[in-house]
Amino acid sequence: MLQFFFILACLLIPLGLGVQEKRIQQQRLATIPTRILVNGIRGKSTVTRFITSILKEAGVHVVGKTTGSAARMIYWDQQEEEILYRPPSGPNINEQKAVVRKATARHAQALVSECMAVDPDYQRVLQRDLIRANIVVIVNVLEDHLDVMGPTLENIAEAFAQTIPYRGTLIVPSDDFTPFFQKICRRRKTRLIVANESLVPQGYLDQFNYLVFPQNVALALGVARALGLSEELALAAMLKAAPDPGAAEVLKVLNFSENVFFVNGFAVNDAASTLAMFDYLKQLGYPTENTTFLMNCRKDRVDRTLQFAHAVLPKLHGGKIIAMGQMTGPIAEAFEQGDYPIDTFVNMEDQPVFEIMDELRTQPANSLIFTMGNIHGDAEALLDEINALSVPSSLKFSTPGGAFDDLIL
Numbered sequence: 397m398l399q400f401f402f403i404l405a406c407l408l409i410p411l412g413l414g415v416q417e418k419r420i421q422q423q424r425l426a427t428i429p430t431r432i433l434v435n436g437i438r439g440k441s442t443v444t445r446f447i448t449s450i451l452k453e454a455g456v457h458v459v460g461k462t463t464g465s466a467a468r469m470i471y472w473d474q475q476e477e478e479i480l481y482r483p484p485s486g487p488n489i490n491e492q493k494a495v496v497r498k499a500t501a502r503h504a505q506a507l508v509s510e511c512m513a514v515d516p517d518y519q520r521v522l523q524r525d526l527i528r529a530n531i532v533v534i535v536n537v538l539e540d541h542l543d544v545m546g547p548t549l550e551n552i553a554e555a556f557a558q559t560i561p562y563r564g565t566l567i568v569p570s571d572d573f574t575p576f577f578q579k580i581c582r583r584r585k586t587r588l589i590v591a592n593e594s595l596v597p598q599g600y601l602d603q604f605n606y607l608v609f610p611q612n613v614a615l616a617l618g619v620a621r622a623l624g625l626s627e628e629l630a631l632a633a634m635l636k637a638a639p640d641p642g643a644a645e646v647l648k649v650l651n652f653s654e655n656v657f658f659v660n661g662f663a664v665n666d667a668a669s670t671l672a673m674f675d676y677l678k679q680l681g682y683p684t685e686n687t688t689f690l691m692n693c694r695k696d697r698v699d700r701t702l703q704f705a706h707a708v709l710p711k712l713h714g715g716k717i718i719a720m721g722q723m724t725g726p727i728a729e730a731f732e733q734g735d736y737p738i739d740t741f742v743n744m745e746d747q748p749v750f751e752i753m754d755e756l757r758t759q760p761a762n763s764l765i766f767t768m769g770n771i772h773g774d775a776e777a778l779l780d781e782i783n784a785l786s787v788p789s790s791l792k793f794s795t796p797g798g799a800f801d802d803l804i805l
Contacts, residue, residue: 421525424496428496428500430507430623431529432509432533433511433523434533435534436511436533436535436556437537437539437540437552438536438664438669439609439612441640441642442637442640443533444460444462445470445637445638446615446637447619449637452633453630454623454629456472456506458504458505458506459499460508463511463512466479467491469495472504489513489518489526492526516554519559522559523559528561530565531561531567531622531623532561533566533567533618535569536571536611537556537573538552539666539668540700542699549573557576560580560581562585566581567589567590567619567622568589568590569590570592590618591617595627596610605645607644607645607673616630617630642660644660646658646660647787647788648788651785652757652759653760654761655761656761656762656764658786659677659682659766662768662769664768665768666703667707671712682764684764685715686759686762687763688716688756689712689717690765690766691721691727691769692720692768693720693722693723693727693769694772695722697770698723698726700769701723705727706735708768709730709736710730712737713737715760716738716740716741716742717740718752718755720775721775727743752778
């Protein structure tokens, strides 16, 4: 009999603690009137930072949390961002409990959180139990994490739909999935705002010192509209937002050949966005004829290596492909089969960063080094080396009207 009660206690105590923990989380969330979740594939960190800056400019006690290239906490009352250190096991959605605890400890009036869940079930739990966002932004629906959310774009849209609030507000871009999200909003009695890129003033993007795309600005303007804040305030605030550590930028490398530009696209790690970014650079007038495409591969992201090997590199024209990191075989095999319209391939699998730098120093004058794939691993050390030798590009990011029509970043 004692053994029975012991087993029963072992089962009931964790259950009781879980119920208590959930109740505490709900109580904390109830003290934060405005809770915003930013979901999607590409650009979430930038949009999170834009929205946080808008609320800060409006005088709101806001806390922002990004999960992009490096997790950060952003507070309305301090300039320095707090780095979130994660256990060796990696990110976990329970991290959101600590985020909410920090926000309530500072008596925050608003929380803007980038969605860190990928698995559709985890996305549902994150929204239902851990943030209960009343405003959700879905930045885009693109091919990534297909092993978890796929295999189709429709599956990915369905996964993101798990986070759409009931009787709240959803902000989305105008694309093929807008009607799908609209139907769900009707069922959930949620207001739908479709971001309007025409509201981004001509020349506005020129004022950023990193690559910013109009869709991301338009989505943040949609949030400002939902909150009753003026476009003027929102546009001014976004210019004050600090870029994410993985934000795409163009650098001029000083001690390489003349006019060699380095494009940090490591964090733009899906096929469609990478191709759109390269097309964008062409529109801006960068020298792309002799481009070196530098792909960073990871052994735990072989699916991404395969995607880039078959859906990105065959569509790019330039002078050279360099594969770095681990398990570069898919790119080497595709090159040997003649799949790429490029004559030179350098396989630098498992090579140290200093040797990769030596290879990059052979880049001809008036050309581009375009990076892609993954920002973690050796790419981080490589970026440190490049940043020490570079300055921001002096070319402006201005484009004629309508040049962004097909961009999806």
